[in-house]
Amino acid sequence: MLAFARLRRAAPFLGLLVFTALWDLAVRWTGAPFVPSPWEAVQGIVELAQRGLLLKYVVASLFRVTWGYLLAVFIAIPFGIALGMSQRAEATVSPLLQLLRPISPLAWIPIAILWFGVGDLSAVFLIFLASFFPLAVAAMLAVREVDGVHLRAGLNFGMPRWQLIVRVVLPSIVPQLIVSMRIVLGIAWLVVVAAEMIAVSSGLGFLIIDARNAGNRYDLVVAGMLLIGLIGVALDLFMRRLERLDFVRWGYLEG
Amino acid sequence: MKFGATDVLRDIDLSVREGELVCILGPSGCGKSTLLNIAGGFLRPTAGEVTIDGVAVSGPDPRRIFVFQERGVFPWLTVEGNIAFGLFRLPEREQRERVAHYVQLVGLAGFEHAYPRELSGGMKQRLEVARALAVRPDVLYLDEPFGALDSITRLQMRRELLRIWNAERKTILFVTHDIDESVQLADRVVVLSQRPGRIRRVVDIDIAHPRDLSAPRYIALRDTIFSEIGLAHQV
């Protein structure tokens, strides 16, 4: 039994090892001209660091994602809450939201360029768009799930409406909202990379396109992909820590 | 207090004296919860009215607090936070004093910083009672508060409720479907019929507390209610 428990803990590392080994083997056997081996990809990361590009590109991408995401958080969530509290407002606005939601943020690129030109502002706008819809809908749905018993208790104690929102509705939706925020952060990170492939000239997404265009440096392409993956995992882990706060944890346990 | 309503409830005419503990008893669906909601101002009767001390009841009010089953407790606040919830209009010091007092009264001392998820069902129920009492209401409404608890805890909770009621005499309106519970707790038991709920009978329980569950008078009164509801004595 003890051996099994140890195997259980080692499993993730074994999985990564196996994956890396398979990758390496695949490259060697198929003799693919451009696809780099794991080692070459790592060397690519080192090279970027040496050229001083690593930090610069990572910061650029993070910067865009942070701005667009936070803007969306502070606009979409109150908006969603307002929709959730009024059935009429929701019935009116929701179809418009549903129509705009399936439109990939990237489809907004021409509009973004028209309004904001080619550059950071466009990218931030795209991140904002990508984060806005899912966050607004999540907030709206979360408000609907607030326990009626809790609302009644608040009313019973003679709370004025705005206090009811702050002291009952908001705390009630925090657990669900934090999970949605984590998922949307993941989406924002995806979109920033894609946006950078098209509309700007720095950042990890740009790196991937540029590395290929300017000399078929596929080792840098894959290096960029690895970095993107790592940072994405880090962001996700960071958000998960928020889920452990006492003020949030209550929402994830049974009874 | 006078009540009057139709459809779900019919021809309800009831007066409750201050400091009384009245049980509303009836089978499922007879409208007893509806009656409670009307009394508390959460529902408007289609006919008739509710008055407290001569003033008509028009909506929820902190002078009349509902106690639900333990799920009414706020899971994101500690025990202290929950009890202090309704005290937002008071200065801080008084809030703290009241919280301390009621934590003691309901027997949750030592758990002030615990979250509801760490408490048992009975403890959560006591927390909800403390929260209700903290605002010093005139009336308490309890809607089958012990329904989610196991039968042993229920017996303990009934004793707790009576103890608290002795310490702070409130008017209590208590809805239950449990005949024993009503006879153990109430000064008067209002027996409702099936829907539409009518008052079949009001039984005065004239036994002093603490009530002996094997005493003949207790059994006699209980039997009265059993037969009123139309139940046989054997399973």
Added chain:
Amino acid sequence: MRAQGSGLGARITLLAPAAAALVAVGLWQLAVVLTGATIFPSPFEVLRGLGELVERGVLLSYLGDSLFRVMAGYLAAVVVGIPLGISLGWFPLLGSAVNPVMQMLRPISPLAWMPLAVIWFGVSDVAPIFLIFLAALFPIVVASTNAVRSVPPMYLQAGRNFGLSTPRLIARVVIPATLQPIVVALRIAFGVAWLVLVAAEMIAVDSGLGYLIIDARNAGNRYDLVVGGMLLIGMVGLAIDALFRLAIPGNSRST
């Protein structure tokens, strides 16, 4: 707390959004006129642009291409993803081993795979189909894995009690028990696939709705076609999502 109005029924759900749509279109027209925008199109220009595309016979063929690509990638993801996810959920060791690899790959935008996809599949329909496959794969696998893990142990115990062998157990207990969450994930995965399709078509192909948008801008700032394309994307995405919702019983509310 919610606006408990009477008569809030079919009337509101049809009337209010229709009214809101009219208002939105009206505001749009007004904004274009007031700001004297020359490039950003008015509603009428968009309609005319779309009409032009229909006349040229291009609209339907682009739509068809897009639908074909998304369906191919999506179905591949379903066929691969569900069995894979179920296996990962059923064998916890396997799940723990594969999990870190998946967590690393997941934040990498499908678009970032584009250079590799082009190497492997060349410039053809297969590259975007591969991207869509990747994009839809992750949510399906994750949801299937979680669904299997959430099957109440009681059910499995009951199954074993009645003497079911493992394959029978999976077929008669696990699959029905996981059907609901998996179907929900299928719907969400399609939404993701649709989003990625548009992005993918902006880079590597020469037909389809995504291509339409980029091309319309590049080949002469035809923003009427850009916006028209966006609206089409939104509507088709919404329509397919509605089909999903119809097909799934018991999933009443929007989203």
